[in-house]
Every structure is written in C-alpha cells, then in structure tokens.
Amino acid sequence: MSEGTDAAGEPEPFADVDREAVRTALIEWYEADHREFPWRETDDPYAILVSEVMSQQTQIGRVEEAWAEFIERWPTTAELAAADRSAVVGFWTDHSLGYNNRAKYLHEAARQVEEEFGGEFPRSPDGLQELMGVGPYTGNAVASFAFDNGDAVVDTNVKRVLYRAFSVPDDDAAFEDAASELMPEGESQVWNNAIMELGGVACTQTPRCEESGCPWRRWCDAYATGDFTAPDVPTQPAFEGSRRQFRGRVLSTLREYDDLPIDDLGHRIRIDYAPEGEYGKEWLQGILADLSEDELVEIENREGGTVARLRR
Structure with a gap:
C-alpha cells in the first residue's frame, strides 16, 4: 500500500x-x-436526552421552545416517570414533535432510569442503549454531551x-x-x-x-x-464560470509550480485572459486576494512583477 x-x-x-x-x-x-442552545449549556443527561429525542426530524426552532416547556414541567426523570403517560403524549402532540412513540419511549426511559438504574443514567453509549427508544446515535450523543465519554x-x-x-x-x-x-x-x-x-x-x-x-x-x-455535491446534495450547484471555479483552477495550477507570475497564471486558468481586459489582472488579483485571506496562497511583489504560490 x-x-x-x-x-x-x-x-x-x-x-x-x-x-x-x-x-x-x-x-x-x-x-x-456558535449557536447557543440551552441543552449545550448543561451536562444533565436527562435534559440532553430530551433534546436529542425532540430533535429527530423536527425543526430546531420548534424544539427549543418545546424543550424549555417540557423541562419546566418535568425537570427530572423522577417527575417524568411519575407523570401520566397520556399527559406526556398530549404534550408531544400539542407541540407537533412528530411520532407519539417518541414520547412513550422517553417516558419509559425515565422510568427505567429511576427503577432499574437507581436514578442515575448509564454513562457509556452501549449502556445508554439499554434505555427504551435509545439507539446507537442517541446513546452516543448523550454519552458525548453529558459525560464527554462518546465516540465520534x-x-x-x-x-x-x-x-x-x-x-x-x-x-x-x-x-x-x-x-x-x-x-x-x-x-x-x-x-x-x-x-x-x-x-x-x-x-x-x-x-x-x-x-x-x-x-x-x-x-x-x-x-x-468548487464541487459542493454531497450524499444529501444530489445536484451540483452551478459554478461554470464562477469565482469558485477559477479559485479551484488557481489552486490546481499552482500545485504544479513553485510560483508563477500573475500573467502566466492568468493565461493558464482561462483562455480569454487579457491583462487589461475584463478578465485580466484586476480580476485575477481579486481571486488571489481572497485565497491569500484564506491562507491558501501567498502573493509577492517582485521587481519583475507580482508572483503567486501556494502557501506552505
């Protein structure tokens, strides 16, 4: 290999x-x-579990409001476990939080924590998956955010x-x-x-x-x-002729050379490059300035003119 x-x-x-x-x-x-969400400000595994369950296929803005109301009404696993399940499901429905089974599983998980784990949450991803409705992703998220004990x-x-x-x-x-x-x-x-x-x-x-x-x-x-396709982005955003496309060409070209005078670089990245034209030095210097700000390219003014190189 x-x-x-x-x-x-x-x-x-x-x-x-x-x-x-x-x-x-x-x-x-x-x-x-970073965005400030209340569940990021706590290491309470119960509060984090509630946020993870609510966030499944539900817009984050709606989750934030519902989460605060839910935690205010049932602030601990003990209080949630003692609640009438119909009240929990009713809350879920009233706040349009998706499948009611999630509310039932959350209620059952709270009961498990109280009755089977002595009021303490398991601390590992595998241990957390013993709770009703907690799969590999949710178990790992709670272990990570509550106990700093998760996987990626x-x-x-x-x-x-x-x-x-x-x-x-x-x-x-x-x-x-x-x-x-x-x-x-x-x-x-x-x-x-x-x-x-x-x-x-x-x-x-x-x-x-x-x-x-x-x-x-x-x-x-x-x-x-300039190719921003991804598994959940099946179509490629149009970038033919865009700055993104030519930024990519600049980087690809500079990978082949220690450095290049700006006009030599211009002629290599587009056929219609003309130093004093619409797509000339001023246009190329703007792209190079962006790449320099991003710490991808270095620009040096020499006696013979401006040269560009990849930043090492």
Whole structure:
C-alpha cells in the first residue's frame, strides 16, 4: 500500500493533512462563536436526552421552545416517570414533535432510569442503549454531551462535511472510520458539537464558506474545486464560470509550480485572459486576494512583477 492510498489503491482521507491543525482550527472556530442552545449549556443527561429525542426530524426552532416547556414541567426523570403517560403524549402532540412513540419511549426511559438504574443514567453509549427508544446515535450523543465519554457522532451534517472536505467515500463504514480517526481522544463533547455545528451553519446543503468563516477552507477539497455535491446534495450547484471555479483552477495550477507570475497564471486558468481586459489582472488579483485571506496562497511583489504560490 503506497503512501496516501488504501489497500485498494484509492486515495486515503487525511493522507496529506495535518490532523492536529485541522482539529485545532475547528475547535477554536466553534469556541469563538456558535449557536447557543440551552441543552449545550448543561451536562444533565436527562435534559440532553430530551433534546436529542425532540430533535429527530423536527425543526430546531420548534424544539427549543418545546424543550424549555417540557423541562419546566418535568425537570427530572423522577417527575417524568411519575407523570401520566397520556399527559406526556398530549404534550408531544400539542407541540407537533412528530411520532407519539417518541414520547412513550422517553417516558419509559425515565422510568427505567429511576427503577432499574437507581436514578442515575448509564454513562457509556452501549449502556445508554439499554434505555427504551435509545439507539446507537442517541446513546452516543448523550454519552458525548453529558459525560464527554462518546465516540465520534456521524449524522447527515457530519457525513456532508467529511465527504466535501476530505473526499471520504459515500459509505457508512468509511464515514464512521474517518470521523473516529479525526476526533481527538477524550474530547467527544466539544468535538462532536463543533463538527455538527460546522455542518449546520457552514457546510450546509448550500455552502456558506466565507460567510461562516469556515475553519477548514484551506484543506477542503470541495472549496478548492468548487464541487459542493454531497450524499444529501444530489445536484451540483452551478459554478461554470464562477469565482469558485477559477479559485479551484488557481489552486490546481499552482500545485504544479513553485510560483508563477500573475500573467502566466492568468493565461493558464482561462483562455480569454487579457491583462487589461475584463478578465485580466484586476480580476485575477481579486481571486488571489481572497485565497491569500484564506491562507491558501501567498502573493509577492517582485521587481519583475507580482508572483503567486501556494502557501506552505
């Protein structure tokens, strides 16, 4: 198996990526600014479980309001377990939270915590799956966010991020392996929150790379090429002739050279490049300025003119 490929000769995700730099960039981005949800401000496994169950196929805005009312009405597993099940199901229906079975399972899970676990939640993903209605994803999420004791969370957002940024194949096992490899050991709480946030506000179906200040632009394959398709994004956004397309061409071209004078670069990335024309130096300098701000390209003014190179 050669360096950078797997046993089948396919490109290996992260082969040429500084994993520590990737991890640090994401965590710093998340900690500097992220959406504030009340369940992110607690490590109470009950409150987190309620948020996870409510969030299944329900818009986050509706969940936030319903979650606050639910926790106010039944603030502990003991109080939920003691409640009449019809009241819990009625709450679920009144707040349009999806299938009523989720309310029944949540009520039963609270009873299990009280009667079978002495009022204490299991702390591991496997242990949490002993609770009614708690599957692998929910068990791992609660273990991560309540106890910092989970594995890498892999949801639709995370798959989209890994597929675009590091060309991870559209395969569940590949996503699981890649997510586990990238997550720093012992930091499941902050890491899973951060990578899910990245998929939720930056690497959305319609990407918001610049607007969100995506911390992975310098490593991202999709950002370099302009191809933002993903498993849950079946059609490719139009980018023929766009800045995204030519940004990708600039990076691909500079990979072949130590550096290039700006006019040589221009002629290599588009056939109609003319230094003083509409698509000339001013246009290309704007693209290079964006790439320089993203720390992907370096620009140097020499006596003979301006040259560009990939940032090392």
